[in-house]
Amino acid sequence: MKKSALTILFLTMFLVMLSLGVILPHLAYYAEELGASATQIGFLISIYSAMKLIFAPVWGRLSDQHGRRPAILIGLVGNAGALVLFGAVKSLPWLFIARGLSGVFSAAILPTVMAYVADVTTEEDRGKGMGLMGAAMGLGFIAGPGIGGIIGSHSLPFFLAGGLSVATFCFALILLPESLRLTEPPDTQEAIISPWSAMNHPLTPLFLVAFFSAFIFSGLETILPLAIKDRLNYGAKELGVMLVIMGTFIALLQGSVLGKLINAFGEFKLIIIGLLLNAVGLALLPWPKTLVTLTLWLSIAGVGNQIIRPTNASWISKQTQFGQGAAIGVMDAFLSLGRVLGPPFAGKLYTPETFQISCWIAAGILVAVAACLFYPLRRIGQ
Numbered sequence: 085m086k087k088s089a090l091t092i093l094f095l096t097m098f099l100v101m102l103s104l105g106v107i108l109p110h111l112a113y114y115a116e117e118l119g120a121s122a123t124q125i126g127f128l129i130s131i132y133s134a135m136k137l138i139f140a141p142v143w144g145r146l147s148d149q150h151g152r153r154p155a156i157l158i159g160l161v162g163n164a165g166a167l168v169l170f171g172a173v174k175s176l177p178w179l180f181i182a183r184g185l186s187g188v189f190s191a192a193i194l195p196t197v198m199a200y201v202a203d204v205t206t207e208e209d210r211g212k213g214m215g216l217m218g219a220a221m222g223l224g225f226i227a228g229p230g231i232g233g234i235i236g237s238h239s240l241p242f243f244l245a246g247g248l249s250v251a252t253f254c255f256a257l258i259l260l261p262e263s264l265r266l267t268e269p270p271d272t273q274e275a276i277i278s279p280w281s282a283m284n285h286p287l288t289p290l291f292l293v294a295f296f297s298a299f300i301f302s303g304l305e306t307i308l309p310l311a312i313k314d315r316l317n318y319g320a321k322e323l324g325v326m327l328v329i330m331g332t333f334i335a336l337l338q339g340s341v342l343g344k345l346i347n348a349f350g351e352f353k354l355i356i357i358g359l360l361l362n363a364v365g366l367a368l369l370p371w372p373k374t375l376v377t378l379t380l381w382l383s384i385a386g387v388g389n390q391i392i393r394p395t396n397a398s399w400i401s402k403q404t405q406f407g408q409g410a411a412i413g414v415m416d417a418f419l420s421l422g423r424v425l426g427p428p429f430a431g432k433l434y435t436p437e438t439f440q441i442s443c444w445i446a447a448g449i450l451v452a453v454a455a456c457l458f459y460p461l462r463r464i465g466q
Contacts (some may be wrong), residue, residue, distance in 0.1 A: 085196060089204050090213060097220035098250060099346050100160070103167070103248035105228015106241045106399045109320040112309040114238035120340055124430025126306050128183055133302065133423030136185025138187040140420060143192040144199065144360055144413020152200045152409070153262045157253060159192030171242025178262070186422075195282035195416040198394075198408040202401040203263035210344025210401060211351070214394035219339030222390065225331035233324020287403060287411075289460040290396050291418040293355055296306035296453045297362065298422030300446045303430030304366065307439065308382075318375070326379045330386040337387055338394060352461050354391055361388025364448040372441035397438050403464060 115125050147155040166186035172407060173179055205213040232241045311371075312318040345354055366387025372378040397412055404411040433442060 089261060089263060090201070090216060092261075093197060093200060094216055094220045096156070096250045096256050096260060097217050098224050099248060099252035100193055100197075100276040101224025101253065102228045102231075103163075103224075103252065105327070105331070106232040106235075106245045106248070107167070107188030107223045108225075108229050109233045109309075109324040110235070110241050111237045112306070113320055114242075115176070115179060117238055118174065118179065118190070120176055122431045122434050123146045123428060124176065124431075125310075126427035126429070128179060128203045129306050129427040130182055131184045132187035132190070133298075133420040133427075135184050135423055136191040136420035137417050139188050139191040140195050140416040141410065141413040142410040144411070144416070145194075145197050147199060147264070147409035147413075151262050152203065152263050152284065153256075153260055155192045155196045155409075156200075156256055157212050157416050158261065159189045159196070160214055160249055160256060162189030163193070164246045164253065165189075166246075167242050167249060167446035168246035170204060171172075171239045171246070176298050187332045191416070195413045196409060198397045198401075198412045198416075200263045201397075202412070205356045205404050208347070209343075210360075211346030211398045213396070214398040214401075215338045215342035215346070217338075218342060218390060218394040219335045222331045222333075222338055225327050226335060229324040229327035229331070233321045233328075239322075274315070277334075286464065287400055289457045289464065290400055291415060292457060293453070293461070294415050294418040295422040296395055296449065297359065297389055297392045298363070298419040299429075300366070300422075300450055301385070302423040302426035303446065304385070304443075306370075306427040306430045307434040307442070308429070310434060311436065312378070312437045315439065316373070316375075316378075322375055325375070326382055329379050330376040330383040333383045333387050334390045338390065342391065342394060346395060346398060352464070355399075355461060356458065359393030359394065359454040361385070361391070363447040363454075364388070366443045366450070367447040370443045399464070 097339065111129070112125050115128050120128065143155050143159070163186055166182050166189060170182035173182060183369075198214065199214040201217055202210065231244075235241050235244070248436050294435060309320075309323055312323065316322075362385050365383070365388060368381040369378070370387065372381060396415060400411050400415055431443065
């Protein structure tokens with residue numbers, strides 16, 4: 085395992101997620117200020133993921149052919165421009181355009197980073213490397229929402245996020261080396277390009293786990309700011325506190341424990357545990373009347389959800405026989421498909437009165453996914 089490359093990549097991922105985390109407490113409220121309904125907010129969130137759904141496999145294959153570094157750098161500078169545009173516009177159509185552009189360029193970053201980790205780690209260290217990237221994401225979500233939550237303006241955080249993305253681009257441009265041996269031609273014949281062509285693949289259960297985990301949690305992310313405002317009179321500050329605490333738990337898990345757990349118990353058991361933890365947190369989420377208990381149940385759901393992505397990426401990279409970038413790009417496309425469908429679905433159904441039953445239904449779906457995919461997941465690699 086190339087520790088120096090992973091250290092640089094860790095810092096890059098931290099800065100990327102810091103810029104994303106800064107805007108989280110404000111996205112729904114900013115759109116609401118410009119006249120967006122709950123359904124429109126759902127579509128605004130989902131258009132970001134729709135672009136990632138389309139472009140993640142494309143960026144993944146391009147990174148297999150031309151290198152990880154160019155894809156990451158293009159993604160960073162493009163996302164910076166999209167974030168600044170989002171903060172500058174004052175109409176809903178332009179918000180949708182800016183959010184869509186952010187999705188196009190973000191699709192180049194996260195799956196390529198995971199493929200980079202696969203390039204520079206052995207199978208034994210793969211889980212540790214993926215967990216390290218998960219920890220960077222968690223730390224970014226600790227600092228980002230904390231910073232964003234104390235900013236009074238709902239548009240200013242997007243300019244700050246754009247500046248952070250530019251700074252990350254400069255950092256990666258100077259320090260991040262190429263991980264892929266471009267002298268070795270990629271096996272493009274076996275590369276999966278479209279998520280639909282993956283539906284009959286041996287790794288389909290892992291892709292479905294990615295889809296359902298993202299579908300449920302993105303729906304929660306859409307309606308939670310509205311629910312805590314309508315039910316408890318909380319706002320961006322309280323939401324920022326909740327996300328900081330949840331991010332702390334996630335960073336501690338992924339940075340120091342997850343890799344060891346993968347090596348000790350295997351990816352299969354951890355994915356099942358992640359689905360069930362997510363379900364437990366969601367089932368308990370409607371009950372709290374205080375910020376402390378609400379944050380605790382959200383953290384349980386968040387930890388369960390965030391166990392899944394790096395564990396999934398680790399397992400896919402070990403099992404796949406095609407390009408690492410294309411494989412993880414397809415996984416990211418399934419995640420994005422879940423995030424396309426989850427927000428508008430949740431936004432359409434949301435009222436303060438239906439929040440409780442919505443959380444219980446979401447928890448039931450995750451339990452059903454764990455039960456239905458138990459044996460298909462168990463057979464992977466056998």
